[in-house]
Amino acid sequence: MKQLLVFIKKEFAHVLRDRKTLLILFGMPVVQILIFGFALTNEVKNSKILIVDNAKDIVSQRLITQLEASRYFEIEKAAWNHDQIEEGFKAGTIKLAIVFPANFQNELLHQNSVQVQILADASDPNNATTLINYASSVIQDYQSQVNQTATVPYRIIPEMRMLYNPQLKGAHNFVPGVMALVLMLVCVMMTAVSIVKEKETGTMEILLVSPFKPILVILAKAVPYLLLSLINVVSILLLSVFLLDLPIHGSILLLFAESTLFIITCLTLGIFISVKTDSQQTAMLISLMGMLLPTILFSGFMFPIENMPLPLQIISNIVPSKWFYIIVKSIMIKGLGIAAIWKETLILVGITSFLLVISLKSFKIRLS
């Protein structure tokens, strides 16, 4: 046991004394969150919106005045039809369109309820949601003003439509994606490289010739990276909560438990790569090409899996990041519990055990 502790201490020394590793380890999550965060959340002030007022009555005019008063919008009025609106979106000249129906005032006064159509360009999902939220809150405000004097409550129902990306893929979803990416990078690459380094420098020879059990070498390598990765999870979550205002809706404990599971998956992958390679460069290359690329392509966080050809959809099932991504998204954004994600969790456990068994089996107690 003391041997193991000394070994783990040594591993920490390796990491903490190497500035480059430290930078990758702790700088990368921050940089990624910042890049993804600010690339996707644009400044929404003074966004150009189009108003198509088919009613031209008092109520619609008042509402438009209120919208104009908002500092978020720059209003343009035109009598466009649906096709023209779409062209406007495609040309990028407008970000949002609000369409009032022809008999807006009549319907509101006589039926007490009316629909107003809000169309948004959701190819930039963050921006679209923000703008829709602003527009509907202006409408809500107006509605409550009207209702203060009315005997029967009037309701203006915004009918929202997201164009081009109806499910709002991408919005805030990058945080789970970045988590998968960072953990993959840190755990797989770092463990693989650190074990292969011992082979390259020849220290592995001495360790093998010692009474120290080879299996403990693996364990000792894995423990520090498990801890360091958990620190990364914490820092990513802190950044997303406090910098990006993305709250964690589900159980934090469950989130950490699932993260630990995924970290272990990655560690076993790293160990497997290290068993099969003899040079640090090869280990690095395999980790990058073999692990990062599938994470970006097949986890669903950059490219929607359901739009892929069937063979690729099938391949995506063996990518552990895909399952982790679904799990984190469910917990963080949808606020779901274990009942909703037990299947994904089980799949991850399965992949991990499989990798663990084959990497332990192929670990050599001698030089090849």
Add this chain to the structure above:
Amino acid sequence: MSETVIHAENLTKRFGDFVAANALTLEVYKGEIFGFLGANGAGKTTAMRMFCGLSIPTSGKATIAGYDVYRQTELIKKNIGYMSQKFSLYEDLTVLENIRFFGGIYGLSNAQLKSKSDELITQLGLQHEAKKLVSGLPLGWKQKLSFSVAVLHQPKIVFLDEPTGGVDPVTRRQFWDLIYDAADKGVTIFVTTHYMDEAEYCNRISIMVDGKIEALDSPGNLKKHFQVDSMHEVFYQLARGAKRGE
């Protein structure tokens, strides 16, 4: 006195506070075999790098094959050959491909490449191995081949960094035969070695201790001066006092 090909005057290289090479002054003549000895960490590698135009000195003067080590490093590289124990040849290329590649780097024409490589392969007796990968050759042959490749472009000086480390005694001597041949043709040989018997084969040698050249003369004169029988003892007397081997 024959032509001077290496001329160094107070050549110094500092890394921060550390003086790796301290006021080196030496002259090496055309066709000479010059042994450059020193303990580990004495500054041999630093000095070699400056002579090869790979590292700019901090102060002092030096010309290599008539070119200045500060301003004409590219011309220096064209006029020298270099061989070290660590990097010699591409293991995954054939003997012939290696010769052509290195000849090509030094700008030999196709006709020259052809005649040179044929000549070299015959000279080394590698006719049967010419199309085989270098990785399959015994170490001694690799060393001989890489020396021949280093002098393929007829450099004025060839720098050899521990060329015979780990080679068997017979091959080691065959290697020295190649060195003698090259020297007879007027190529200057600048060689480092840990074999003290090889120091005896040099016309003159210098011994570096803690960044300085502490002795520079022919092996015979050095032995006389230190009143000992072998170069081994000369080296031992000088290097024993080294402070830097730490």
Add this chain to the structure above:
Amino acid sequence: MDSHPALVVNDLTKVYGKDKAVAVNKVSFTVDRGELFGLIGPDGAGKTSIFRMLTTLLLPDGGSASVDGHDIVKDYRLIRNTAGYMPGKFSLYTDLTVEENLNFFATVFNTTIEENYHLIKDIYIQLERFKDRRAGKLSGGMKQKLALCCALIHKPTVLFLDEPTTGVDPVSRKEFWEMLKRLKDQNITILVSTPYMDEATLCDRIALIQQGSLLSIDTPENIVKSYPDTLYAIRASKISSLLKVLSTNEAVASAYAFGEYVHVTFKHEGPHEKDILAFLHEQGLEDIEIKPTEPTIEDCFIKLLKK
């Protein structure tokens, strides 16, 4: 103390790769307890493969061997407990300090620095003032001393040193061999390999090895004694011309440069001094000296290679 020798090697064989290149070819030798045994041969002779098989890092493809009576295949765990190994490549953690390295290896081998300090004291004293320096910042000689300390810290019964002096300058080499002599006095069996022939005389017994096969096993004195020919040392003003001229002489069997002399053997028993002197003068050489000389291990190795 039990009676079996420290090392017994029987027809040990190792082949590599698809084309079955033979790296070690039926090598057999025994090393007694407390003996300093040298494996002398050039790079690629198979020394490292033998070391790796004996330290249980490689499985042999033929033959058998035992370390301290333990079989290298079956009892590999037992050997790993008791053997000390210093691989040819510098194998310490360069980003750990001198003391951290030593401490790490002590713990890995289930011991402490204090427990066996007496073994490494002589060597460690020279390192002590650098104990907080990272191993990567040490000079070659010091690294080598640290590596030896790390290999010794668990008081191994057999110490395997694979080319510990390669690339090391003559002064450090000499110091290293003095350390080995002192270890021998502590009754540690040492198997050491080296490409430097002049180090052979420092061993109790040596095995000369070339291309995977042993050429000879004996004490250095006996090997030198068994040299069959009369050897002459010849000197002239220019070694390169001397070598060339000698190679044209019919009577000369071999001529190899040895420092400032050329060692020469003749096809027939001599005396040859007068004839060769006349011949060399005739060829225009100056300052000629010729004398019979004692062969060195290197002469013997060359002789054995020629067979």
